[in-house]
Amino acid sequence: MRILFFGRLGDLAPAGPVPPGVRDTGALRAWLGRDRPELLDASIRIAVNDEIILGDRALGDGDEIAFLPPVSGG
Amino acid sequence: MIAVQAEPFEAAVLLADFSARAAGAGAIASFIGLVRGENDGALVSGLELDHHPRLTERTIEAIAADAAARFDLIDVAIVHRHGALAPGEAIVFVAAAAPHRRAAFDAVDYVMDRLKTEAPFWKREQRSDGAHWLEARDSDHADRRRWEAEPR
DSSP: OEEEEOGGGGGSOOOOOOOTTOOBHHHHHHHHHTTOGGGGSTTOEEEETTEEESSOOBOOTTOEEEEEOOOOOO | OEEEESSOOOHHHHHHHHHHHOTTOSEEEEEEEEOOSEETTEEEEEEEEEEOHHHHHHHHHHHHHHHHHHSOOSEEEEEEEOEEEOTTOEEEEEEEEESSHHHHHHHHHHHHHHHHHHSOEEEEEEETTEEEEOOOOHHHHHHHHTTOSOOO
16 A cells, blocks of 8 residues: 655655555544644545545555545636 | 656746637736745745655646636636745636626636645745645635635
């Protein structure tokens, strides 16, 4: 899995290898959030393979998971 | 025309090109967003715009398509910068061409409200009081909600 942090989350420590038991977005957020509590905030959205997801999504080894804080475009 | 680019753009040139292609338009409205020189009473020396390359472009394309479906438009253009910008530089250019002015005005307003609240960009201002990540303001979300009612 490839894990990306955007915006202010880019200052967080990069994610290490994901443990084998972490197979969905909820588990991934909880695992990463142990050292990075910012990720547990409900305002942080998750995109899997360039698609923003609502709720939980199963994850495979080839997936790219992006953590997105509230935006500020325009 | 949809573009997300690091390179600066000349809004006057974009508008001239857009106007030349908008055959049959009776009205063209445009908007240019600039890097502000001060915020919250502090001087701004620069702005970094982080983005998610593919998701950002896809989101902007969807916003443009929604504007075209919602308003009576001939064409719409959205050009957005990312990367490092200086105060006074243009961040975003939006233009809409329509048979009549109301659709052109409304489409530009609508596109900006959606860009502010939905496009995956993240701004970090370098200010005299330090670096600050920005988020859409409550007023930006209130502006966005104006469009939730059915189109007229």
